[in-house]
Amino acid sequence: MSIKDKILIIEDEKSISHFISTILSVNNFDTITAKSGAEAYTMITSHCPDLIVLDLGLPDMDGLKIIEFVREWSQLPIIVVSARTLERDKVEALELGADDYITKPFGTNELIARIKTALRHARARNSNESVANTGIFKAGDLVIDYNKRQIYINGENVHLTQNEYKIVSLLGKCAGKVLTYDYILKELWGPATKGNNQILRVNMANIRRKIEKNPAEPKYIFTEVGVGYRMVESSEFEQENESK
Amino acid sequence: MSIKDKILIIEDEKSISHFISTILSVNNFDTITAKSGAEAYTMITSHCPDLIVLDLGLPDMDGLKIIEFVREWSQLPIIVVSARTLERDKVEALELGADDYITKPFGTNELIARIKTALRHARARNSNESVANTGIFKAGDLVIDYNKRQIYINGENVHLTQNEYKIVSLLGKCAGKVLTYDYILKELWGPATKGNNQILRVNMANIRRKIEKNPAEPKYIFTEVGVGYRMVESSEFEQENESK
DNA sequence: AATTGACATAAAGATTTTGTTAAGAACTTC
DNA sequence: GAAGTTCTTAACAAAATCTTTATGTCAATT
Numbered sequence: 001m002s003i004k005d006k007i008l009i010i011e012d013e014k015s016i017s018h019f020i021s022t023i024l025s026v027n028n029f030d031t032i033t034a035k036s037g038a039e040a041y042t043m044i045t046s047h048c049p050d051l052i053v054l055d056l057g058l059p060d061m062d063g064l065k066i067i068e069f070v071r072e073w074s075q076l077p078i079i080v081v082s083a084r085t086l087e088r089d090k091v092e093a094l095e096l097g098a099d100d101y102i103t104k105p106f107g108t109n110e111l112i113a114r115i116k117t118a119l120r121h122a123r124a125r126n127s128n129e130s131v132a133n134t135g136i137f138k139a140g141d142l143v144i145d146y147n148k149r150q151i152y153i154n155g156e157n158v159h160l161t162q163n164e165y166k167i168v169s170l171l172g173k174c175a176g177k178v179l180t181y182d183y184i185l186k187e188l189w190g191p192a193t194k195g196n197n198q199i200l201r202v203n204m205a206n207i208r209r210k211i212e213k214n215p216a217e218p219k220y221i222f223t224e225v226g227v228g229y230r231m232v233e234s235s236e237f238e239q240e241n242e243s244k
Numbered sequence: 245m246s247i248k249d250k251i252l253i254i255e256d257e258k259s260i261s262h263f264i265s266t267i268l269s270v271n272n273f274d275t276i277t278a279k280s281g282a283e284a285y286t287m288i289t290s291h292c293p294d295l296i297v298l299d300l301g302l303p304d305m306d307g308l309k310i311i312e313f314v315r316e317w318s319q320l321p322i323i324v325v326s327a328r329t330l331e332r333d334k335v336e337a338l339e340l341g342a343d344d345y346i347t348k349p350f351g352t353n354e355l356i357a358r359i360k361t362a363l364r365h366a367r368a369r370n371s372n373e374s375v376a377n378t379g380i381f382k383a384g385d386l387v388i389d390y391n392k393r394q395i396y397i398n399g400e401n402v403h404l405t406q407n408e409y410k411i412v413s414l415l416g417k418c419a420g421k422v423l424t425y426d427y428i429l430k431e432l433w434g435p436a437t438k439g440n441n442q443i444l445r446v447n448m449a450n451i452r453r454k455i456e457k458n459p460a461e462p463k464y465i466f467t468e469v470g471v472g473y474r475m476v477e478s479s480e481f482e483q484e485n486e487s488k
Numbered sequence: 489a490a491t492t493g494a495c496a497t498a499a500a501g502a503t504t505t506t507g508t509t510a511a512g513a514a515c516t517t518c
Numbered sequence: 519g520a521a522g523t524t525c526t527t528a529a530c531a532a533a534a535t536c537t538t539t540a541t542g543t544c545a546a547t548t
Contacts, residue, residue: 197505197506198506201505201506201507201508202507202508202509204506204507205506205507205508205509208507215507215508216507223505223506223507225504225505225506226504226505
């Protein structure tokens with residue numbers, strides 16, 4: 001079973017929140033909801049959604065604050081939903097870093113389309129071109145299929161847990177680049193995590209057990225001691241492994 | 245044809261001053277001269293030279309004061325002229341922000357070459373071809389990718405430890421310029437470190453073993469005896485290696 | 489030719505960082 | 519609510535790196 005994208009819906013009116021949630025579920029997304037700003041903070045930091053659908057009109061705070069908060073530490077896509085037709089609101093939200101803006105009332109198809117676009121952009125942002133275009137990362141026998149959210153070794157499907165997939169996926173998007181422990185932690189566990197690398201180490205050990213022939217001598221994911229992890233580059237792969 | 249660069253020569257001995265002035269004129273530079281510190285201040289502030297050639301031995305003040313004075317407000321290139329025996333002066337001058345030093349007696353070709361290099365650097369700082377903008381440094385087969393935090397030789401990834409990478413990275417950012425041992429130490433080990441060059445030597449030996457074909461005859465990182473290390477410049481790489 | 493000073497190299501021990509394992513908590517799914 | 523996953527934490531083992539010490543090399547100087 002493939003892993004779904006997790007969408008956080010921040011919306012105070014229950015009827016609307018439920019409506020959106022249903023639409024998204026039907027379209028193969030996981031959804032979580034928050035009906036206040038305070039609740040939103042909790043969900044963002046503890047559940048690390050893949051995308052946020054945000055209604056600006058919240059009971060306890062200005063929704064723009066949430067955009068600011070998220071943009072301090074992450075590129076997590078945010079789609080703003082608002083009844084406000086004022087051009088100024090729209091501009092402000094986008095300038096603070098929102099990815100898109102939908103005016104109520106909106107059609108379900110429009111919402112889905114925009115969510116998919118935002119997710120695609122988010123993936124393209126960090127990734128090398130080929131991955132962005134094809135949605136597929138390859139290096140030797142390793143294949144990451146971002147559309148299906150699947151990983152293959154030698155054509156065989158490898159089962160990874162959610163966290164494991166997110167780590168591999170993130171590294172694959174930035175193949176060749178060293179991602180610091182802190183960056184990975186913040187990206188997947190939220191900004192509140194303290195520098196607890198232990199959990200990354202355990203995950204990496206499990207990942208390597210699943211994707212590397214010899215986990216002690218990795219071919220795909222390298223450790224840069226004192227810094228972070230790095231996924232091998234497609235182009236680099238042949239050379240890396242000839243030389244051994 | 246382009247407008248000539250204006251060089252200020254600060255030198256108390258008339259014969260030398262005249263000699264340099266003649267050389268520079270022949271090589272298509274405009275020159276102005278100052279034979280004391282006080283005069284130098286006036287010329288710098290009122291004539292806005294493009295480069296300064298500075299003899300440290302002045303009658304009325306320490307030439308180092310002039311470097312300090314200029315560096316308070318400008319990146320104006322400064323080339324220091326000093327006698328061979330005064331190695332400490334060279335180091336001090338570089339640390340105060342001089343761009344290069346040249347040891348008496350010097351050949352005219354050497355002087356001209358260094359002036360041209362310094363002027364080129366000054367221009368590169370303002371244009372967008374510098375490492376700071378591209379995130380990539382290249383010299384021959386050596387590539388430093390600052391975004392990926394990786395170093396390649398001949399396209400192949402080279403594994404450097406954290407300190408090794410920091411050293412190479414620092415030298416690459418200031419390619420062509422001599423970085424004193426003390427400067428490197430302070431930059432990487434913090435300002436509290438005492439002048440313990442040994443640790444730098446060990447690191448440099450390890451770096452060279454990894455990036456140079458023949459560590460005893462480096463192509464990329466040169467030792468400036470008594471002063472510091474210098475990374476070869478991208479543009480000069482071919483020449484540097486033809487000349488051997 | 490010996491001396492000196494500066495740098496390069498090698499090797500060893502100390503220290504830091506990472507990998508591995510296991511056990512219990514928390515969460516899912518049936 | 520029971521069984522099976524997955525997540526998190528802790529303890530320990532293993533590996534990599536850092537630093538120091540010792541020794542070798544080279545060039546300039548006497």
